[in-house]
Structures are given as structure tokens and as C-alpha cells.
Amino acid sequence: MPRKWDEKFPMKILEHPESHIVKLDDGSTWQIFPGDIDYTLTWMPATELRLFEINDEVASHALINSDDGTRVRVRPQGESWPVAKVKDILRQG
Numbered sequence: 230m231p232r233k234w235d236e237k238f239p240m241k242i243l244e245h246p247e248s249h250i251v252k253l254d255d256g257s258t259w260q261i262f263p264g265d266i267d268y269t270l271t272w273m274p275a276t277e278l279r280l281f282e283i284n285d286e287v288a289s290h291a292l293i294n295s296d297d298g299t300r301v302r303v304r305p306q307g308e309s310w311p312v313a314k315v316k317d318i319l320r321q322g
Contacts, residue, residue: 239277239295245269250306251292253278258306262288264319265301287314 244252248266252258257280261269272278277295280303285291287310288302304310 239279242272242274242276242278245272251278251303253280259290259292259303260306260308260310261292262302262304262310263315268294268299268301287311287318 240253240255242251243254243256244250246252248269249261249263250258251261251269251272259280272294278292279295281291281293282289283291283302285302288304289308290303290305291300292303293300
């Protein structure tokens with residue numbers, strides 16, 4: 230589990246080795262929701278992200294790009310996605 234974070238301070242990308250995984254400069258690593266990966270394609274190491282806890286049916290948190298306001302749903306690395314709900318969301322488009 231990541232250390233306590235503060236929504237007021239943006240974080241930078243430390244590693245983005247795979248399209249569905251991002252490691253932030255606070256040491257936390259997050260899995261990106263499959264349906265949101267296209268929003269991450271323009272992320273660069275200098276991209277500032279803010280992490281927020283959310284109440285969503287598939288994700289516990291969201292990363293918001295400080296530059297353009299796009300939001301991706303994430304879960305801490307190692308947590309399983311609720312497969313049936315993910316499939317339903319992806320089917321709906």
C-alpha cells in the first residue's frame with residue numbers, strides 16, 4: 230500500500246514501463262483501468278499527476294493529469310480488478 234499522500238501536491242511519473250502500470254515519485258505503484266489506458270499515452274516523466282480516493286465500482290483511486298484534467302481510474306498494484314464489472318464496463322464502451 231502506498232504511503233500517505235496529499236492531494237494538494239502533484240506527483241511525477243518515476244516509471245511507466247507498461248501501459249497499464251505507473252510508478253509515481255512517492256514510491257507508489259498503480260494499475261490503470263484497461264478502459265482508461267488511452268489517456269496515459271501522452272504521459273511524460275514531467276507530467277504532474279494528483280491522486281484522489283474515489284468511490285467507483287472498479288477503482289479505489291483516480292490519477293488526474295494536472296495539465297489537461299484527464300482522469301484515469303487506478304488500483305494499487307497487486308489488487309485484483311473485479312473481473313465481471315470490468316468486462317461489463319468495457320462492453321458498454
